[in-house]
Amino acid sequence: MTDTMFANDVAARDAADPLAHFRERFHLRDGLIYLDGNSLGALPKATGERLARVVADEWGEGLITSWLGASWSTAPRRIGDKIARLLGANPGEIVASDSTSVNIFKALTAALSLRHERSVILSEATNFPTDVYMMQGIEAFSGGRVKAMTVAPDAVVDALSEDVAVLLLTQVHYKSGRVRDMAAITRRAHEVGALVVWDLSHSAGAIPVDLNGANADFAIGCGYKYLNGGPGAPAYLFAAARHHAATPVLSGWFGHARPFAFEEDYDPAAGIERFQCGTPPVLGLAALEVGVDLLLEADMAELRRKSLALGDLFIERMAPLCDAYGFTLASVAEHAARGSQVAYAHPQGYQIVQALKEFDVIADFRAPDILRFGLTPLYLGYGDVVEAVARLERVCATRAWDKPQYHERAAVT
Amino acid sequence: MTDTMFANDVAARDAADPLAHFRERFHLRDGLIYLDGNSLGALPKATGERLARVVADEWGEGLITSWLGASWSTAPRRIGDKIARLLGANPGEIVASDSTSVNIFKALTAALSLRHERSVILSEATNFPTDVYMMQGIEAFSGGRVKAMTVAPDAVVDALSEDVAVLLLTQVHYKSGRVRDMAAITRRAHEVGALVVWDLSHSAGAIPVDLNGANADFAIGCGYKYLNGGPGAPAYLFAAARHHAATPVLSGWFGHARPFAFEEDYDPAAGIERFQCGTPPVLGLAALEVGVDLLLEADMAELRRKSLALGDLFIERMAPLCDAYGFTLASVAEHAARGSQVAYAHPQGYQIVQALKEFDVIADFRAPDILRFGLTPLYLGYGDVVEAVARLERVCATRAWDKPQYHERAAVT
Structure with a gap:
């Protein structure tokens, strides 16, 4: 599949997503890709x-x-x-x-x-x-x-x-x-x-x-x-x-x-x-x-289907980064044993999560070396997942994580 | 003291009250006398x-x-x-x-x-x-x-x-x-x-x-x-x-x-x-x-002085009601042993507290027979205390508490 064909395919999946309309029920800043809803869920506009x-x-x-x-x-x-x-x-x-x-x-x-x-x-x-x-x-x-x-x-x-x-x-x-x-x-x-x-x-x-x-x-x-x-x-x-x-x-x-x-x-x-x-x-x-x-309001079976599809897509897009930059999948790929998140181990996990923020992607880190990506089907689309991995690749390709201020670990949640 | 002299005196005390300005920092409906701040404090406007x-x-x-x-x-x-x-x-x-x-x-x-x-x-x-x-x-x-x-x-x-x-x-x-x-x-x-x-x-x-x-x-x-x-x-x-x-x-x-x-x-x-x-x-x-x-922001010594003064005034105004309608003071009158509330026992305590609500006074009831009047110096004045007892007297004088709907006790807080 060419890049264009792939992009079109992703856009088509978002367009056909029966849960896509929930996105507008949440307050989420444009540009931000929030992959930490498994730590703190996003703000519903009605709250x-x-x-x-x-x-x-x-x-x-x-x-x-x-x-x-x-x-x-x-x-x-x-x-x-x-x-x-x-x-x-x-x-x-x-x-x-x-x-x-x-x-x-x-x-x-x-x-x-x-x-x-x-x-x-x-x-x-x-x-x-x-x-x-x-x-x-x-x-x-x-x-x-x-x-x-x-x-x-x-x-x-x-x-x-x-x-x-x-x-x-x-x-x-x-x-x-x-x-x-x-x-x-x-x-x-x-x-x-x-x-x-x-x-x-x-x-x-x-x-x-x-x-x-x-x-x-x-x-x-x-x-x-x-x-x-x-x-x-x-x-x-x-x-x-x-x-x-x-x-x-x-x-x-x-x-x-x-x-x-x-x-x-x-x-x-x-x-x-x-x-x-x-x-x-x-x-x-x-x-x-x-x-x-x-x-x-959401159908739970639909939500699970999308969650797994988002996860599959994330894992697929991460495969080249695993080879090139040393990430290791720390989640089970098998559907029955995988929740609504995907985790990777990386020795510089903490620094990478910090650097990702500069690229407007929020994920989280769990000691000693786990990067955790939460996939929340109510406010995350297929295009978001693709873009998040693309930004992660830029972090790695530019070694944006290798800055002195990221070397000291703060008390992160 | 004549009624007019008394009213002037109460007004003068409110005018001279160094804590009076706190009243406008709270949201409290006009006309309401809220004597239950010891159960749920009033809403600060800043909240x-x-x-x-x-x-x-x-x-x-x-x-x-x-x-x-x-x-x-x-x-x-x-x-x-x-x-x-x-x-x-x-x-x-x-x-x-x-x-x-x-x-x-x-x-x-x-x-x-x-x-x-x-x-x-x-x-x-x-x-x-x-x-x-x-x-x-x-x-x-x-x-x-x-x-x-x-x-x-x-x-x-x-x-x-x-x-x-x-x-x-x-x-x-x-x-x-x-x-x-x-x-x-x-x-x-x-x-x-x-x-x-x-x-x-x-x-x-x-x-x-x-x-x-x-x-x-x-x-x-x-x-x-x-x-x-x-x-x-x-x-x-x-x-x-x-x-x-x-x-x-x-x-x-x-x-x-x-x-x-x-x-x-x-x-x-x-x-x-x-x-x-x-x-x-x-x-x-x-x-x-x-x-x-x-x-x-309030001076605690000032707050205590006012709290006791409000309590003294309340007890003073209640004395005729004790004689006429059978209330019994259930608090210690002595300052050192009295908190920021005054309690009375009355066999119809529950009904009286309910009826008082119709006169826009909120107090509370504690089983089996206690009427509890909370005195919160930040948002209660001397005139409020006088007016609350006057309304209580009307409840008693008109037997406003003796209504069928007040005879069954709900789960009150």
């Missing part, structure tokens, strides 16, 4: 107006009466029900609140309360750090009762034993984008009597998820990646209806059966509400809801 | 614009680069340092993040880590429910190692013993507004080797607080009351510098010494940052900062 209304009308005018009058108090459940539609869960099985880390704690301790005769929380060593850190905090506090155990990624299934109370796994790996088989691993865990907490931070809004189809126990995930909920958005927690008698340790008043009766003893709500803790973060929830609503 | 900027510029334009470029990542510490100026703490002793309930958990478990040979968390039975619920959650999870104990309010000091690891007390009681002597109680707790966690939810921005002057150990508090941080605003946590080796159980990645090194093991930050957990809630923090900045 600013929604927040302005919450602030001016609901808070400013309604004041305290908005807890009922503007349905602030039921927002965690309402938004949870919407997220449930993305994740194959039922209404009343998901609640939005707190950070991902705090929800990991709730889900793990709830699972432990259902398996109190067992001691091990199992995970993989290369899981997203906060997942493992939260396990380590529980171990430290347990006074020897709970053991946080991590094994190599490929050893997880074999490490499932009757000592394991709960397995904590991320469905789509934050670095490589590798996808775990949720149904198979859950089945295997259940065979030895263990429960599973799935971290869906890189799944929700990126790949189809079927929590109840997989007979999942608990899940948690992040609101600020593919859900486009904004920086530090509230996270969410899924608990299968059969586990609603579990005891989350974080027994705050919003998890109480009657929070406004101001009773002296904790009596957890019967349903998913018991997985709330403190007063809901209304502003963050409002922004999250806009992102979730927007995603619900 | 909408600040949030719009964070959304459009920092998120929309800056995207992921705003974690450094717009200082999102250091907001919890920066805002904590500002709150520290209100509370007699040093820079680096307060961090803003998570909900009050979650911060109670962190502070209690951190204190327990410093007193691991002791078993009791002590509080008063009538403490704000979430404080006690969080204690009960810790007890349930501890497997018998920790005991949550509550005693009658007046029995707290006598219950301090060498079994007590940590005492959790609210400085200003949420119902009565009674003020505890922080320095004396802290001293007494230290004499038996116990630590104290102070809940400052009804103190911060309402009364002068001197944490280090009282030799306080830990404190937590709410961002959405007198700090005017907005509905469900992030809360804050104080840990005295000498306790920064304590181990909070919620060991999320933002509490790590090097969060972006993505290390496998949790290594807590040396300073107050270790009391963070998940990714900071950027939108909520932005709104909180506006409220804190506004409060920092």
Whole structure:
């Protein structure tokens, strides 16, 4: 295929893309190619107006009466029900609140309360750090009762034993984008009597998820990646209806059966509400809801198709750069095991990601040597992918990354 | 004094009020008298614009680069340092993040880590429910190692013993507004080797607080009351510098010494940052900062003087209503023991609070029979207090509260 034929082909794919119209629903500067929506999703244009209304009308005018009058108090459940539609869960099985880390704690301790005769929380060593850190905090506090155990990624299934109370796994790996088989691993865990907490931070809004189809126990995930909920958005927690008698340790008043009766003893709500803790973060929830609503307009199967096609195209265009400049694909190429991102290893990964910014491409870097390219089908086209790789090639061809200011690593996210 | 003389006197006090100019910095509807700023503070006029900027510029334009470029990542510490100026703490002793309930958990478990040979968390039975619920959650999870104990309010000091690891007390009681002597109680707790966690939810921005002057150990508090941080605003946590080796159980990645090194093991930050957990809630923090900045413009001694004067006036005007309609003062009249609210008991308290809304007065109700009137000196004048009691008298005189729709209690906040 000639360059012209290829360019025409790419343009035709963008023109025929049934998701292309979502691009105009987001605020994205002209010229910028944003490949970091898996770290912080882009801003939906509707968010600013929604927040302005919450602030001016609901808070400013309604004041305290908005807890009922503007349905602030039921927002965690309402938004949870919407997220449930993305994740194959039922209404009343998901609640939005707190950070991902705090929800990991709730889900793990709830699972432990259902398996109190067992001691091990199992995970993989290369899981997203906060997942493992939260396990380590529980171990430290347990006074020897709970053991946080991590094994190599490929050893997880074999490490499932009757000592394991709960397995904590991320469905789509934050670095490589590798996808775990949720149904198979859950089945295997259940065979030895263990429960599973799935971290869906890189799944929700990126790949189809079927929590109840997989007979999942608990899940948690992040609101600020593919859900486009904004920086530090509230996270969410899924608990299968059969586990609603579990005891989350974080027994705050919003998890109480009657929070406004101001009773002296904790009596957890019967349903998913018991997985709330403190007063809901209304502003963050409002922004999250806009992102979730927007995603619900898209067909998830269509979104997955495009995500994989974008990934295939990215990998295809990167092949010459791998040969010429020493990139190594760090993602699985196979569709079933690939999330909505593509990762490459390169010794100068950090510097290259910095230099790419000068060419108006935002990707991200994960230590020690991974360049991560997030592919968000709602606001990224085929032409964007081609152009991003072209700019990356210019960075490499001109050694634009080899500048003193890129040699010192800042605390990047 | 004749009515006219009295009215002139009230008008003169408002005219001479050095804090009166703050009223125009808040959005408050004409005619409304808002006596619920101790539940949800009013909206600072600057908040909408600040949030719009964070959304459009920092998120929309800056995207992921705003974690450094717009200082999102250091907001919890920066805002904590500002709150520290209100509370007699040093820079680096307060961090803003998570909900009050979650911060109670962190502070209690951190204190327990410093007193691991002791078993009791002590509080008063009538403490704000979430404080006690969080204690009960810790007890349930501890497997018998920790005991949550509550005693009658007046029995707290006598219950301090060498079994007590940590005492959790609210400085200003949420119902009565009674003020505890922080320095004396802290001293007494230290004499038996116990630590104290102070809940400052009804103190911060309402009364002068001197944490280090009282030799306080830990404190937590709410961002959405007198700090005017907005509905469900992030809360804050104080840990005295000498306790920064304590181990909070919620060991999320933002509490790590090097969060972006993505290390496998949790290594807590040396300073107050270790009391963070998940990714900071950027939108909520932005709104909180506006409220804190506004409060920092006011002189706290002046604010306290006015708060007490408003309370004195309120109590004075209520005296005839107590005789005529059966209200009973449920706050301590004495200045040293009274926060920035006045509470009354009345058997029809719930209905009266509902009816007052029709007269454009918002107060709140706390079960079983308490009417709570919050007095917020930044946006309330002497004339407002007089007018609020006059409207309350009309509610009583016309029995406006005796309507069928007020007889069923909704879930009020």
